[in-house]
């Protein structure tokens with residue numbers, strides 16, 4: 001804090017205390033001109049105002065809290081830059097910028113100084129690390145049969161993934177269902193692990209400008225017809241004629257990237273499973289504006305060993321039991 005703000009804080013704090021104290025003392029005086037407990041002389045509808053002082057217990061308590069505030073300010077100062085009698089500070093006062101703060105944190109970590117939360121992570125890694133390591137050396141196909149491993153995987157899932165994919169992993173608008181056999185990037189253990197480690201960024205370009213309003217309507221009809229929906233045949237035919245521009249990612253038959261061994265994550269359009277909704281409006285919106293779902297990368301957040309267990313858990317969800 002600069003000395004200006006330090007003085008500002010000190011003056012405001014002390015002035016505030018002073019005023020409160022003055023108010024209290026002032027209220028203890030008898031200004032009514034009549035004895036305590038006597039009537040002040042007015043009466044409203046039979047209700048009389050008596051000259052009653054503040055209760056004694058209340059006044060004593062007020063003085064006590066006041067005394068406490070004086071002690072507290074001296075011990076743990078809220079008084080600007082003054083360190084107080086115990087030399088206590090709420091933060092590293094020398095640090096005035098974000099860069100300095102980050103640097104101080106890095107230095108502290110390099111010296112093995114940690115805040116409680118970091119220390120708990122380190123301790124947990126020490127304790128549970130070997131367990132994860134043990135699982136990491138096992139094949140996913142084996143882990144899928146290991147109830148204990150799946151239980152741990154499920155907990156990791158609940159902590160890290162459920163906020164997006166849902167606690168039952170059935171997904172939601174824009175978040176894929178992980179329990180079905182419909183995959184954007186592939187459902188083999190290798191593909192799932194790749195998804196988890198490095199994340200995925202989908203890029204469905206917007207087509208509103210290229211197709212125009214009528215074009216979007218026709219393409220929507222064609223897309224919906226792919227999954228057997230009843231549509232305007234003329235529109236659908238017109239859409240089909242232009243589907244070549246979609247085939248690079250969705251495949252000529254619209255069965256999606258995975259079916260054609262492509263890396264784009266373009267969904268299968270023929271299965272009536274929708275990431276962004278299968279109503280005419282939803283598909284039109286997808287085509288007009290494009291979509292860009294992002295699956296975060298977990299390699300640096302959870303580490304490979306935990307991702308391995310999570311892969312087993314996710315893989316198990318879509319396997320027939």
Ligand code: HEC
Pocket residue numbers: 157160161162163164165174175176178182183184185186187192195196200201202265292293294295296298310314
């Ligand atoms: C911030 C939200 C978010 C979180 C958290 C998240 N995901 Fe995802 N995940 C997504 C989105 C969005 C996609 C779809 C990406 C796309 O549209 O291509 C996705 C895709 C996936 C896929 C690919 C599905 C397929 O069909 O190929 C898997 C597997 C997956 N997530 C598993 C997980 C697991 C396991 C976790 C926890 C470690 C997790 N996700 C955490 C948002 C999230």
Ligand code: HEC
Pocket residue numbers: 202203204205207219223243245246247248249250264265266267269273274275276277283286287291292293294
């Ligand atoms: C560059 C590759 C690419 C091209 C070209 C492309 N798409 Fe897509 N499309 C994607 C991806 C990737 C997604 C998934 C977006 C996401 O997960 O956020 C997607 C999603 C969709 C969806 C949403 C499906 C659902 O389940 O909600 C529809 C519909 C769709 N595309 C139709 C088309 C049509 C029609 C065309 C041609 C006009 C087309 N796409 C061209 C990559 C592409």
